[in-house]
Amino acid sequence: MTTTQSYSVDELITITAARELVDNSVVFAGIGLPTLAVSLAQNTTATNLEVIYESGVCGAHPSELPSTIADAVLITDSEAVLTISALFGYVLQGGRIDVGFLGAAQIDKHGNLNSSVIGDWDAPAKRLPGSGGAHEVLANANETFVIMRRHTARAFVKELDFCTSAGPDRVIAEGGTPRSRGVTKVFTEYGVMSRAGAGEELTLTAIHRGITAEDVVAATGWELQVSPELTVIAPPTEAELALLRDEIDPSGVYLR
Amino acid sequence: MTTTQSYSVDELITITAARELVDNSVVFAGIGLPTLAVSLAQNTTATNLEVIYESGVCGAHPSELPSTIADAVLITDSEAVLTISALFGYVLQGGRIDVGFLGAAQIDKHGNLNSSVIGDWDAPAKRLPGSGGAHEVLANANETFVIMRRHTARAFVKELDFCTSAGPDRVIAEGGTPRSRGVTKVFTEYGVMSRAGAGEELTLTAIHRGITAEDVVAATGWELQVSPELTVIAPPTEAELALLRDEIDPSGVYLR
């Protein structure tokens, strides 16, 4: 992606994701761009947003940007630290998370995710970290936002090499009852793909300035549907960029 | 029961039970005579005995005798306080208790216990407190000691009005696999009844001085077997009585 504006892809994705966060919701956030997006939303449109980290920290007040979900600065001055079993059992499976944030190596049109292997599971070309808590976030958070910085046909695939984390369509296909809407938004360098939940395909609903729908379709491994109401995303405002750069990540921990 | 010695039934039962506690074991103790028995054992024959209370307190160092299993004096200065779910799940069901102590309104010859109702459960003549944790103590502690101060045919019955807590014989009869030996000792005003575990009846193995086996058989609702090696229990020693009265319960909280 090229842009004539003076902001990076990371800044663009972070700001776009922040705008989609709704006030008064509880967000399960990983480290990196989700941390920034949540922090930006708390300072702009969703000032009563609550963040819970996979490590069990609730109500963090870190002295600086955390570099992992378990960074010591997240614990000191926080409001509560839960055990892992309480976090996964009572909070996540308990249905108390509105929005989860995930990344993945591969995603398909129904928002199923692969973070385990490239190639065959038994003898993979590349071994990836695996689920961690991703499987449970997708299964239990009411909806999940996915951030995929690089939008390529190798990542946006017709068939996953392996399904680590299943969306509601696959849950239903196996005879289960979904407890979540699955992936509802995917943020990439090109724009935003959206779906409401089970039965729907991820559809291109918004593109960044300077991008065409054709660019995105060509970079997607399945026949990507384009919304008839496709919009162009308003570029980052001076205020958003200033908050990100001067208040939230002044040392450039995540922003490149 | 009458005795010519200068000690009470409570003292006699407490001292008899204390002598049966084996060193290095973990005991799940209720309040009252079990607390005294455990404390006496720790000061005599089982100095490395560990006591865990149903409230979750481990390694209690109370400033005075506790009046409930949850008395504040059990918590202050203790070594650990577990949540109820950890106590019942990880410690008791986890198989970490060697000896449990229980009482009951009724007991049968296999050590099954009733603490729920006298009469029909649906319209009882007398509603009793119910299981509390008794059901789980009997099911999970390796063995259980029962203290029944009054030895009468209304308490030592052929058929329980209701089985609240089941010993291993009833577990097997239902097709389960017992996880405990069930009741192995019953301490009463008359003496001690014993069994090794499933398949055995509670048998009179020891009597207090001045009691005859016939006395005990007559006071028991089933045909009580008497051990051919029936022994007479050595009366409390001066040392045991002094410890109990001067060190363990100097204010007479439980000793009457």
Added chain:
Amino acid sequence: MSTLAANRKPKVMGLRDAISTYVHSGDTVSLEGFTHAIPTAAGHEIIRQGITDLTLVRMTADIVVDQMLAANCISTLVSSFVGNSSAGSLGEIRRRIEASGPQNLNYVEYSHYGMVCRYLAGAQKLPFYPLRSYFGSDLPKVNPEIRKVLSPYPGPDGKPEEIYVVPPINPDVAIVHAQRADQWGNVQMWGLTGIQAEAVFSAKHAIVTVEEIVPDDVVRSDPNRTIIPSHAVSAVVPVPFGAHPSFIQGYYDRDNDFYRSWSAISADEALLAEWLATWVHGTTDHSEYVELMGAAERERLSVAPAMSQPVNYGRRR
């Protein structure tokens, strides 16, 4: 880095408002506290508001349940222990269950760990929770909610293995009491913490009464002390002495005299009615109840300090 929510809403409420907002006739209500920190004041406020037809869930149904029964708040009781500790009987509960009584209480009987597992299932939104109890017991015969499942793994002897399970509890509201919370509803507790966290997580709403609301920095100096996080709490209510006659570790002792006196009071319906008229209906709120206790009584239950030693959470240099 700023992560403070600028328009965050405090969760502090008065007890009257909290009960009228979250407790309604016909609801399923969990009232928990295992000997320690029993939410008595909340129970009394339910009586004052004339709420009826509750399904009351409480592991140890003790004095406050006896009082709520006498005030006709409860139509179903789910419990694993109906007794006044070791201090005697609960007259009203016995009258409502025993053959000689009116038998108008629907009583659902469990063991303690059965109740614990129901809360664990409820908090985790599981369809059931397995436990190694109930084989050989008559409890499953009188409680059809206690069922069996076949394990998909072979047992220790290589044969198929069955295990009992209990269903989840998901009350409309859970009510618990604790030492303190901040204005956002982060609840801190020490001493016996019982099943309170699980009860709150299992419920749709949660009211937490506390001895005191403390400044944010007190809570945040020790986040591991928080047993219930803000997001699980609907209302946090300052109610000093709110657990009397039970005790609050470090705040006041158990009123053993009151426990012992309850056998005689509850044995006599007239005495019990008089007690409710004086102490519950006769007081407009819990602060009047505490006033009625009197300074000497509060002094009698007071405790001397035994302070914890601090730990270091560390700060990046």
Added chain:
Amino acid sequence: MSTLAANRKPKVMGLRDAISTYVHSGDTVSLEGFTHAIPTAAGHEIIRQGITDLTLVRMTADIVVDQMLAANCISTLVSSFVGNSSAGSLGEIRRRIEASGPQNLNYVEYSHYGMVCRYLAGAQKLPFYPLRSYFGSDLPKVNPEIRKVLSPYPGPDGKPEEIYVVPPINPDVAIVHAQRADQWGNVQMWGLTGIQAEAVFSAKHAIVTVEEIVPDDVVRSDPNRTIIPSHAVSAVVPVPFGAHPSFIQGYYDRDNDFYRSWSAISADEALLAEWLATWVHGTTDHSEYVELMGAAERERLSVAPAMSQPVNYGRRR
């Protein structure tokens, strides 16, 4: 009232003795610590003692697992995350699993909550633990230990409901690290406590390495801080800096430089062998490893104080 056991045996051991006593070739060993308090020193001592053929159970298989694999300690790995946090790759794990590598590792893959539930089942001695995961995922296809059970209660739609379950973990030994313990093995921890208590309760034996052994009165001033009670611990081992390169809340910070450097080290088998030769085989124990780190490095990771405010446990007057 005296309840002190006169001849109680302290559980303090040296690390060498603790590992040789409780860890044997062929054992199933749980090594837990979720980013915080990873028992690295214990892993290194297992390498030093040449223990092999372990079934290693660890939710987040990270640097210490990479090192133990390279030292041929592990034949089966049970995990839910094989990655070096966000700092890069684990070279040895990838070589042992990927098609281009020797493929001599038996890898058993779960999700995080699947692992948590295996510990919960293990600690509670349950035949299985139910969880709301795995529908639609390929994980059950590659892991036949993940199975289904039919709930004996109707689902929300009134129809029969199936749920996935996982089997218990009951390791021969669990190894965890914490801030402190007393001589009896009462372990106190704050900050992220992870799955450590459940791992210990699930195991036949437990080794707990700690930053320091503290006097009894420190532990007893705050019994709620004890996350693992004495009776569940086999050996408690003082090992300062025993979690490096991970961190200990209030003691030292995470060595992010080391995490970042591991990608390059582990990518090259010769570099990795050299690292093990210098830092593990080249040191007789962890105190020499800490010596080798140097004073400047320890200073770099040091933290400033942020003390908790005390609470009152109360004492009867």
